[in-house]
């Protein structure tokens with residue numbers, strides 16, 4: 001780094017703490033009792049707000065994956081991951097690169113569909129490549145998979161038609177390539 | 179062997195010699211195994227105190243302290259000590275009994291989900307679900323508690339599993355913990371960059387914390403500080419790492435720090451934070467903290483870096499390894515000595531203008547500051563000093579003058595009243611050849627005064643110097659200064675008669691209310707062959723100054 005003259009104090013900079021975008025963290029944890037409570041507890045204690053959270057097994061039975069999304073405009077992601085790393089049961093954390101990541105969420109929507117408006121709803125479903133998975137006299141259940149934004153958009157379309165209930169899994173994600 | 183015997187063997191294998199605790203139904207097997215174990219158990223009189231004793235033991239010796247409690251209330255009584263150890267990064271292992279595994283979740287007698295209760299205040303914890311895990315988890319616990327950034331680890335053991343027969347041979351190698359890899363080395367490039375930044379600083383200051391003591395890096399700190407004439411200040415927890423009799427020492431910084439230290443932070447162009455965490459008692463108003471400074475932050479916990487104050491040059495690792503490298507890099511740059519002259523004359527100006535002072539007492543009145551100066555004199559500045567929490571704690575920090583690490587033992591992060599006496603017992607157990615004194619507050623001491631019984635019964639001679647102002651002094655001071663003097667819940671009255679209380683416990687009890695007698699009575703207390711308490715009646719309304727009112731900036735110090 002050259003001679004002392006080359007490090008001028010006024011040139012020193014701090015890292016950026018807020019990124020301003022949504023982050024997907026993919027966290028590998030030991031598959032043991034209480035690990036999710038540790039992760040969730042850390043978030044609530046430090047005032048970090050989780051937008052979505054999904055937990056499930058991985059190819060290794062000893063390891064589970066927690067995928068969570070949070071807003072980098074309000075939370076310093078770097079601080080979040082460093083705090084997570086301090087949990088002994090956390091093995092690996094990946095802050096997924098948006099361009100190199102495939103992220104999907106599944107949602108179920110129950111809409112009260114009178115016979116007259118069914119055609120329109122079925123049409124929406126087709127556009128969004130959603131599936132109608134249950135039909136009863138008064139209501140339909142529609143299943144849709146996709147990115148967070150796609151599901152948001154689908155919800156907006158359905159709302160005026162009498163959305164009764166909905167459930168979303170939260171995003172899960174893998175990075176592309178090997 | 180039984181799980182309980184394996185527990186004992188595992189503890190012995192980890193180098194444990196002393197355990198503080200109280201038995202009960204769920205940990206009866208543990209206490210049965212203790213009978214034959216090569217371990218000394220010190221029977222505390224309250225689990226909170228057992229926990230603080232384990233902390234005092236760790237503070238004084240750097241070794242991991244151990245405390246036992248039974249299930250339910252035994253475990254919940256440990257909670258304050260666990261939280262305290264977490265806040266001050268004290269290496270401790272807590273072993274609790276739990277109800278039988280088939281009763282867990284049924285609200286069984288003395289069942290408390292202590293792992294759940296303590297989740298946010300432990301470095302790590304585990305509930306044993308198979309007997310064979312008992313020694314395994316103990317080995318993990320010691321590794322985790324004592325390495326990296328130290329802290330408390332809890333192992334909760336159901337009473338049926340600890341009776342089961344298991345086979346156990348102590349491990350010959352370090353156990354693998356895949357999710358735990360503390361970074362110790364320190365990035366060489368960053369260290370070089372830091373040295374160069376220092377070489378170009380005109381107003382540098384070293385801001386050191388308890389981490390230097392945990393890292394056992396006092397010698398390395400001294401060498402680094404003296405590689406040039408760097409001014410040094412420290413947090414409450416870091417006192418003693420750098421000698422207070424050095425002319426590079428500015429005194430403690432923060433809420434009750436010296437003006438020289440706080441003003442120097444305020445005007446510094448480069449702050450080197452070492453094992454310190456920019457707590458609010460240090461920074462005051464965050465937006466106005468050290469407005470002109472670039473920050474080099476050395477810490478073993480990456481999460482501390484840029485948590486409160488963004489760092490310009492972060493260096494993650496062990497101060498004991500990093501400081502010598504930094505010293506080497508810095509020396510190689512061969513900076514000129516005169517560079518810091520201007521800075522030092524500014525600092526000397528503050529030191530002369532604003533020394534730590536107080537109005538001397540008249541008519542025999544004992545000023546609290548005088549009491550601490552006298553304690554320094556009679557102990558030759560060489561005692562292990564514990565304290566409770568309040569004004570007396572701050573006065574010890576300001577006036578005792580610590581020159582060696584590990585000798586100042588107090589509750590900084592959590593600020594736990596009642597910490598002083600039990601931690602003194604723990605320190606004395608760790609260092610039986612040393613003089614261990616507790617500077618207690620009258621409000622605090624009574625919170626764990628039952629431990630006089632422990633000290634007397636277990637023959638652990640500690641000396642309690644009670645700074646008796648009759649008030650919850652620190653709170654009274656805040657009510658006086660910031661709440662229009664509307665005193666509420668701060669008058670301790672005249673109960674108890676402390677000297678008599680000490681005598682009732684079988685300790686020696688003395689009382690002093692005249693400055694002229696203080697030295698002699700302090701010496702008598704120290705000379706007593708056994709535990710003794712000196713009730714010192716100090717000025718009731720003295721305030722602790724200087725002070726940065728909470729939420730203000732360093733340059734707005736008052737008093």
Ligand SMILES: Cc1ncc(C[n+]2csc(CCOP(=O)(O)OP(=O)(O)O)c2C)c(N)n1
Nearest residue numbers: 568569570595619620621622649650651652
């Ligand atoms: C367990 C606990 N409860 C309450 C407080 C709040 N508090 C801080 S200092 C203090 C007064 C301490 O009084 P004393 O021990 O007599 O010390 P002094 O300030 O008078 O020296 C109190 C109540 C605390 N720190 N810890």
Ligand SMILES: [Mg+2]
Nearest residue numbers: 620621649651
């Ligand atoms: Mg008091």
